[in-house]
Amino acid sequence: MSKSKKERGICELYAEDPERADYVVFGRVADKGRRGFLKGAGLATMGVALGATIPFHRNMPAGLIPAAFAESLTDFKIEGKDGLTVLNDRPINAETPAHLLDDHITPTERHFIRNNGVPPEDMNPATWSLTIDGEVERPMTLSIADLKRDFEVVSYALQLECGGNGRSAFNPPARGNQWSLGAVGNCMWTGVRLVDVLNAAGVKPTAIYTAHYGADTHLSGDPDKLPISRGVPIEKAMSPYNLIAFEQNGGPIHPMNGAPLRLVVPGWPGSCSQKWLRRIQLRDVEHDGPKMTGTSYRVPKYKVAPGTDVPKEDHKIIHAMPVKSLVTFPESGITLPAGSPSVAVRGHAWAGDYFVSQVELSADFGTTWTKADLMAPTNPYSWQSWQAEVSLPGRGYYEVWARATDSEGNQQPFAINWNPKGYLNNTMHRVAVTVAA
Amino acid sequence: MRISSSVARVSRPPLRRPFLSLLVAAGLCLLTLPAWADDDFFGEDWPRTEGYEEVGYFCGACHSLAIVKQQGLSRPHWDDLFDWMIEEQGMAELEPEERELYLDYLARHFNEDHRPL
Numbered sequence: 001m002s003k004s005k006k007e008r009g010i011c012e013l014y015a016e017d018p019e020r021a022d023y024v025v026f027g028r029v030a031d032k033g034r035r036g037f038l039k040g041a042g043l044a045t046m047g048v049a050l051g052a053t054i055p056f057h058r059n060m061p062a063g064l065i066p067a068a069f070a071e072s073l074t075d076f077k078i079e080g081k082d083g084l085t086v087l088n089d090r091p092i093n094a095e096t097p098a099h100l101l102d103d104h105i106t107p108t109e110r111h112f113i114r115n116n117g118v119p120p121e122d123m124n125p126a127t128w129s130l131t132i133d134g135e136v137e138r139p140m141t142l143s144i145a146d147l148k149r150d151f152e153v154v155s156y157a158l159q160l161e162c163g164g165n166g167r168s169a170f171n172p173p174a175r176g177n178q179w180s181l182g183a184v185g186n187c188m189w190t191g192v193r194l195v196d197v198l199n200a201a202g203v204k205p206t207a208i209y210t211a212h213y214g215a216d217t218h219l220s221g222d223p224d225k226l227p228i229s230r231g232v233p234i235e236k237a238m239s240p241y242n243l244i245a246f247e248q249n250g251g252p253i254h255p256m257n258g259a260p261l262r263l264v265v266p267g268w269p270g271s272c273s274q275k276w277l278r279r280i281q282l283r284d285v286e287h288d289g290p291k292m293t294g295t296s297y298r299v300p301k302y303k304v305a306p307g308t309d310v311p312k313e314d315h316k317i318i319h320a321m322p323v324k325s326l327v328t329f330p331e332s333g334i335t336l337p338a339g340s341p342s343v344a345v346r347g348h349a350w351a352g353d354y355f356v357s358q359v360e361l362s363a364d365f366g367t368t369w370t371k372a373d374l375m376a377p378t379n380p381y382s383w384q385s386w387q388a389e390v391s392l393p394g395r396g397y398y399e400v401w402a403r404a405t406d407s408e409g410n411q412q413p414f415a416i417n418w419n420p421k422g423y424l425n426n427t428m429h430r431v432a433v434t435v436a437a
Numbered sequence: 438m439r440i441s442s443s444v445a446r447v448s449r450p451p452l453r454r455p456f457l458s459l460l461v462a463a464g465l466c467l468l469t470l471p472a473w474a475d476d477d478f479f480g481e482d483w484p485r486t487e488g489y490e491e492v493g494y495f496c497g498a499c500h501s502l503a504i505v506k507q508q509g510l511s512r513p514h515w516d517d518l519f520d521w522m523i524e525e526q527g528m529a530e531l532e533p534e535e536r537e538l539y540l541d542y543l544a545r546h547f548n549e550d551h552r553p554l
Contacts, residue, residue, distance in 0.1 A: 090501040
C-alpha cells in the first residue's frame with residue numbers, strides 16, 4: 001500500500017511538470033545542451049531511490065519517470081484466472097502483468113478480460129445457437145454441433161489486444177478503464193472459419209459490414225439495451241484467420257472470455273471479437289450498434305495535440321492495431337547479482353494485419369540498439385516471440401527498452417500519439433533492471 | 438445445419454430483468470455488510486467531502502466505483518461523460534442541482550491532475 005502511494009505521488013508530479021518533478025524528486029536538472037544530463041546531487045538521489053547508480057545516466061531524457069516506478073500491481077482473484085490485475089469489478093475488467101505473459105501461447109488463466117456488460121448466466125454449449133442473417137442468401141441458425149459437423153475445424157494461435165491497452169499512460173488522462181500493458185494475449189483458438197460460414201450463408205453483393213451480437217446484457221438491466229455490438233468491413237470479415245471459436249487452448253473457453261462461442265477477429269481491437277456470440281448480421285451500411293458510433297473505438301482523422309477537444313465527426317473507426325512489443329522477462333524491477341555482464345531478455349511482438357520484421361533492444365535509454373532473435377509466427381496473426389542477450393556494463397540501474405518494426409516499416413514510437421479516448425498506445429515497453437554492487 | 442424459418446426469434450437474448458434485480462440487490466447487500474464493520478462502503482480512496490454519499494451511491498448503482506476512481510477528467514469532460522451515459526447508456530436524467538453537486542465532487546477529486554493507478 002505504501003509502495004503504491006509513493007508511486008502515485010511520483011506519477012502525479014511527473015504528470016504535472018516532468019522537468020520540475022525531476023528537480024523536486026531527484027534534484028535532477030536537464031542541461032540545456034543535452035537531453036538528459038544529471039547533476040551530481042540529483043543523480044545520487046535518483047540512485048538512492050532506485051537502489052543503484054545509473055550507468056547510462058547521460059542518455060536518460062529529462063522528465064522520464066524511471067520504469068522502476070512506473071508500474072504497480074495489485075492482486076485479486078477471479079475463478080479460473082491467475083495473477084490478473086482487476087481494474088473494475090462491475091463490469092469485470094482485468095489485465096495480466098507483463099511478466100505473467102511469458103508463454104508463447106497464453107494460458108487461459110492468464111488471458112485478459114474486457115467486459116462491457118453482464119455475462120449471460122446460461123453458457124450451455126449443448127443448447128447454444130448462432131444465427132447468420134441480414135444480407136445473405138440463406139439465413140441460418142446453427143448449433144455448435146452443426147458448426148463442428150458442417151465446417152472444417154481449425155486451430156490458430158491468435159493475438160487479441162484491447163483497443164485501449166496502454167491507456168493509463170495518456171496525459172491528459174483519457175476516460176475508460178486504465179489499462180497498463182497487459183490487455184493482450186495469444187491463445188490457441190479452435191473453431192470454424194467465419195468466412196466459411198458466411199460463404200455457406202451466401203454473402204450478397206450488398207453486404208458491406210458485419211454486425212455482431214452477444215448474449216451479455218446491459219449493466220443497467222434494461223433488456224432493450226445491448227452493452228456492445230460491433231462489426232468489421234466485409235473485406236476484413238472474409239479473412240481466413242477469423243474464427244467462430246468454441247475452444248480456448250484445447251479446452252472450454254473461459255466464461256469471462258466468451259464461453260461457449262465467440263468471434264476471434266485478430267489484429268483489430270478486441271471489441272470486434274464478440275463474446276457469447278449469438279448472431280452475425282451482414283449489413284448494407286456501416287454498422288451502428290453500441291460502441292460503433294460517437295468516439296468509441298475511434299481516433300481523430302488527423303494528428304492532435306494532447307488534450308485537444310476533437311469533434312465527433314472528425315473521428316474515424318480504428319481498423320488494424322499498430323505494431324507493438326512486450327518484454328515478458330525479466331520482470332520490471334529485477335535486481336541481478338553483482339558482476340552480471342548481461343541479461344537474457346525475451347518477449348513477444350505483434351503488428352495488426354502485418355508481420356513483425358524486427359525487434360530491437362536498448363539498455364542505454366535508446367542510444368544503441370541490439371537486434372533480438374525473432375521467431376516466425378505460429379501462423380498469421382499469432383504474436384511472434386523473441387529473445388536477446390543484452391549487455392550491462394557494470395553495476396547500476398538500467399532500462400531495457402523494446403522496439404518492434406512491422407513488415408511495412410512502421411516502428412514503435414517512444415511517445416504516445418495522443419487521442420481523446422486513449423486508444424492505440426504502442427509506445428515502447430520499458431523494463432527496469434538493476435545490477436547489484 | 439438448418440435454414441431458419443424465423444430469424445428474428447433468436448436475435449435477442451431472453452429477458453432477465455428479475456434475475457438482474459436480484460443480482461444487484463444481492464451485490465448491494467454484500468457491499469453493505471463490510472460497511473457496518475469499518476464504515477468503508479465507498480473505499481478509503483473515495484474522498485469524504487460534500488456529496489460523496491450521493492455521488493457514490495448514484496454511480497455505484499450501475500457500475501463499480503473503481504472505474505470512477507481511475508479517471509482524471511476536467512469538469513467539462515465529466516459533463517460530457519454524463520451526457521454519454523444518459524444518451525447511450527440509459528442513465529436517468531439528473532436534476533440540475535444534482536448534476537452540479539456531482540460534477541463539483543468529481544471535478545474536485547478526479548480532475549486531470551488525478552493520476553490513475
